[in-house]
Amino acid sequence: MLDLLPLPGNRVAFCMLLAYVVAGVVARILSSFAKRIGLADLPGGRKQHSGTIPITGGIGMFAGFFLAAMASGLISGATVALVAALFLLVFGGVADDMRDISPESKFMVQLVATLFMTSWAGVQVHVLGNLFGFGPLNLYQWAIPFSVVCALGVINAMNMIDGLDGTAGGVSIVAMLSLAYAALAQGLGTQAVLLLLLAAAVTGFLMWNMRFPGIRSRARVFMGDSGSMMLGLALCWFSIDLTQGEGRTLPPIVCMWILAVPLLDMARVMFVRIRKRISPFEADREHLHHLLLERGVPVYATAWIMMGIAALASAVGLGAWRLGVPDWAISYAFIALFVLVVVTAYFRERDIVREAASAPPSPDWTPDERLLRARERREQQNTRDSRGVDAP
Secondary structure (H helix, E strand, O other): OHHHOOOOHHHHHHHHHHHHHHHHHHHHHOHHHHHHHOOEEOOEOOEOOOOOEEOOHHHHHHHHHHHHHHHHOOOOOHHHHHHHHHHHHHHHHHHHHHHOOOHHHHHHHHHHHHHHHHHHOOOOOOEEEOOOOOOOEEOHHHHHHHHHHHHHHHHHHHHHHOOOOOHHHHHHHHHHHHHHHHHHHOOOHHHHHHHHHHHHHHHHHHHHHOOEOOOEOOOOOOOHHHHHHHHHHHHHHHHHHOOOOOOOOOOHHHHHHHOHHHHHHHHHHHHHHHHOOOOOOOOOOOOHHHHHHHOOOOHHHHHHHHHHHHHHHHHHHHHHHHOOOOHHHHHHHHHHHHHHHHHHHHHHHHHHHHHHHHOOOOOOOOHHHHHHHHHHHHHHHHHHOOOOOOOO
């Protein structure tokens, strides 16, 4: 497969090392300056980290990827649009991390970046494949709107999963390496190299963000919205690019398996929030990594478990594709997994509601407060039943 790369192996290795070093150095060297200008995250509320953490990961990852891509000589054509879109998201994300821009402004930044993908680079979903066994599904004039919705969904899924040290970056690396394998398997060497460079840049950031027992007890930098939005668009961009067009054999449904962790986590959380009759976009502690923490899993182990789940899901999707499993079978398997995730979330919420209803009445508690107390009691019980939990 390596002979399909557009560059010699030693040059690819050099560019990956460049992306890794630049991302790590930029993310760390900007830390002091970031704190002075307010580009930092303070503890409080749902944020249980200790100290003021600079949000420079997104800038570092973009810098590493951009310089490595320049050194590789692969920035041309659609790749120019990719770099421009990622820069726009990083710029908008930094503004949001510093000043909390309005949701409307943040959405417009995301929308323009996705339009760079669909209308400038021409990366669009035209065919969904034979998802249900009745023949290929063609989108025709709906290609651009559907592609925009997909990109916005993945961007926000990555933003939602970025709630624990090392999780979003680790899951992204698994997805990028899986997509790089799919690119090489189809003879798409340029896309494979770009994905490897992006994965190397994320690895450089993780050296300051991931916890390592006995070495680092907390993150030194966060990626922030700038990093999570950038990674979300990049993953969606390559997922579409590798499945659409002449010579592409990767079914789009396989990319759903590759991105299963952020997508299913977002679907589960939004289902729970709707059932609680709150906004689907209101932050809470109902993500998969929060559930693992409730059960006493240490933070560093939770990040690795999330990466392991992502790797397993990617292996299922890619393995089914390489073994020639029909698209509809892969699709129905993913739908079954989705139903399982939602049903388990439903029963968990039902148990919490019943627990709240059976709690001793208090004249000072509203119905919402009773539910909140029930959730707190459940979290405390899970913590007492487990050992060795780290503070998130």
